[in-house]
Amino acid sequence: MPIITPDNGSLTVFNLFDTVDRDGQKTLLDTMQGIIEGANYPGWRSSTLHGGLDKPCAANYIQWRSLEDLQERYEGENFKHNTVPYFSELTTTVHLLKTEVIATHLHHSLEQIEISTERDDFTVIVIMGVKPENQARVVDLFAKPDESMQEVPGYRSNSILRGIEGDFVVNYAQWESREAYETFHNLPEETRSAQARAMRAEARPLLTSRSANTYEVVFSRSATDQPAGGQ
Known part of the structure; x- marks a missing residue:
């Protein structure tokens, strides 16, 4: 089961695809x-496939x-x-985004951040564009823990990833449900x-773009798992 942590030294790649219809x-x-089931590439550790909602x-x-x-590869x-x-x-x-995990935040009821079909997370992936000279500051702003999130109904975790090429930051978040996420997302600022x-007031003018999509995990496999049909 893939774990999100800044401590394992993994390079994290987001392959993002849009299609015409369902x-x-x-x-x-x-x-x-099918490709993930047969993956056996040198250095590959895991792939977790998400379907857009x-x-x-x-x-x-x-x-x-x-x-x-x-x-x-x-x-x-x-x-x-x-x-x-x-x-x-x-x-x-198609977007191929190379990143590294900088910080992880999780609800105190969780011991680690797992991503798999064994969970029922409502997942939100936010891509924030930045100028290279502002990336470090944006990462620092989002990486700082906010203890008030522990009291937000339905919050599970979020991970901050720095784009290797220097011009974006990713927030990968897990929620209990769409309702919980949208209630939080639409909170009045005050x-x-x-x-x-x-944090939001300082970060907002530093962003050059922001895009967010919602997902569910549909398939996951790690290098330690047996390939389909393996013995």
Whole structure:
């Protein structure tokens, strides 16, 4: 079961895909699951496939041992000449985001942040664009724990990841339900904690863009798992 932590040294890659409709999403998810079931690449640690809820899309949360291992995969002839063209046909947009986990926050009832089909998390992935000179400050703002989140109904965890290329920050969040997330997301600003208001006020002008999608985990496999049909 994949664990999100800044302590394991993993390079985390978000493969984000948009599709035209739900039929396209299903084809994409089925195809990606087949690839994950047979994954056996040097340095690959885990892949967790997410299906989009608000719109037809998919996200693959992938953990690699190192950037060098990822580059070896991306530079392979099969990946460049078969995998990339095929996914280009299945999708309308593709984003491959290389990140590292900087900080994790979790409800005190949890011991660690797990991502798998054995859980029922309502997942939100937020991509925040920043200028390279502002990335470190944005990361610091979001990485600071906010104890008031412990009292928010339905909150489970969120993880802050720094984009390796320097121009974005990711917030990967788990909630008990859509209702719990939307209730929190739509809170009037004056009802938030003083720390949250100060953080949001400083971070807002530093962002060049913000996009958010909601997901459910549909398949997950780690390198320590047996491949489908394995003995």
